[in-house]
Amino acid sequence: MKKIILSLIILSALTAGCTSDKEKASERSQVSGVEVKTINKTAVDDFYETAATVKSKISSVVSSMIMGQVTSLRVKEGDKVRTGQLLLTIDSRDTAQKAMGAQAGVNEALKGAEEADQNRKLSNKTYQRYENLYKENVLTKQEFDQISTQKKVADLQYQRAMHGVNRAKARLGEVGVYQSYSRVTAPVSGIVVQKNTDLGSMAAPGQPLLTIETPSNLELVADINESMIDKIKIGTPVYLESEGKNIKSKITSVIPIIDPMTRTFKVKIALSSLNSGGYAKVKIPVAKKEAIAVPQNSVVQKGQLTGVYTVDEKNIISYRLIRTGKTFGNNVEVLSGLSSGDKIITSGIEKAIDGGEIK
Structure with a gap:
């Protein structure tokens, strides 16, 4: 009799359990219009990240x-x-006075040159007359030598006067240059x-x-750790994040001089769409690595929690917490919370319900 009663109790419990599972299944929200993707490890770029300042090439x-x-x-x-x-x-009043003095010096030098020129011309005429007389033996050699000397002296005086004119004009020009510095x-x-x-x-x-x-002629200047000096070359692609913009660019110059204080070297990056003095986050691909990456739009923030909607073998949706890492274009690295072969919802996220079932 006791065995019969025990069997009835077990049978009732199993029946109740099956009924409960069926009720739960019938109570699940039915979800449609979502896209599910199987996640696997893929080869992604391993980035070196640093900060850079936007500077003008011409300053x-x-x-x-x-x-x-x-x-x-x-x-x-x-x-x-x-x-x-x-x-x-x-204020150029001082240079203006110097300019007036320099101009007066030029005028005086010109007058002196004019007098020397007149004296030179007179000496030349006198020399020509005395030369004819000397040829006719009217003058002695001593008298002719005296006239020749006077001619040479007059010529030298004229040359000296012209040099004086040139010096005075150069001084005036110099003062003029200084005067122009006032503007x-x-x-x-x-x-x-x-x-x-x-x-x-x-x-x-x-x-x-x-x-x-x-x-219109800008570039980014970034400080790079010395350990990267053999990995970064001119033409290396870089990815920039600044002012809400994602920009692809390249390295245009590498300055292979290590700063002894910071142990870094500088690189320059082509840029045209940011403002001088701005700041940019720089990501430089230096190697490849295997990682799980999911589309950024599949990541769901709930308060301070970060997660994705996963789908199991029974098409049941569950919200799973993840820890994210670096971003790769439109994808983000998942450091923990997902494994290769897991399925997640990548489209129609707004329709996903934790605990719901995909039809």
Whole structure:
């Protein structure tokens, strides 16, 4: 009798369990319109990552050539300028006075040269007359030598006077050059990115006043660890992330000089779509490795949790936590949480339900 009762109890429990499983299966949400993909390890680029600063290839520092007070300032930071445009002026009263003195020196030298020329011409005529007389034996040799000497002296005096004229003109030209330094113009076309002086400030020779950069000719400059010096070459492709943009570029220059303080060397990267002074994350492929990578749009964030929707052999959906690593284009590396052969939902993510069943 006891055996019969025990058998009935076991049979009832099994019946109840089967009924419960059937009820659960019938209660599952039915999901459709999703795409499922089997995940396997693939060969991906192993990146070296660093940061870089956007710089202009042409950065012109405009400095003062003379000492004086800044009397006008025509530009400010952010202004666009063109080659030859007037940027500022410096008090030139001192050079103006020197220019007047130099011009007076030229005038005086010209007068002296004119007098020497008149004396030279007179000496030449006198020499010609006395030469004829000497040939006719009217003059003695001593008298003719005296006239010849006077002619040579007159010629030398004229040459000296002309040298004086040239020196005076050179001095005037030099003062003119210094006077032109009072008008500071743009050496290149570009944008004023830095202003180091103000109206009324004193400028001194060699003092930087403004910095102009050419925004259409930019490059990235990155510091690379010395261990990578044999792996990075000119032409190596790089991937940039900055200001929400993903940009593919290449290395245009490698400077193989190790900084003794930072143990890094510099590389330059072609760039045209970012602003000078900006910042970019640089990824340089240096090797290949095997990794599990999933589409970035298949990764689902739930608060601070990161996961994907997986599908088992019974087509049941479950939300599985993962740990992500580096990104490769539109894919992201999965460091843990998935294995080769797992199935995940890659399209129609918004329709996926944890615990649901794919029809």
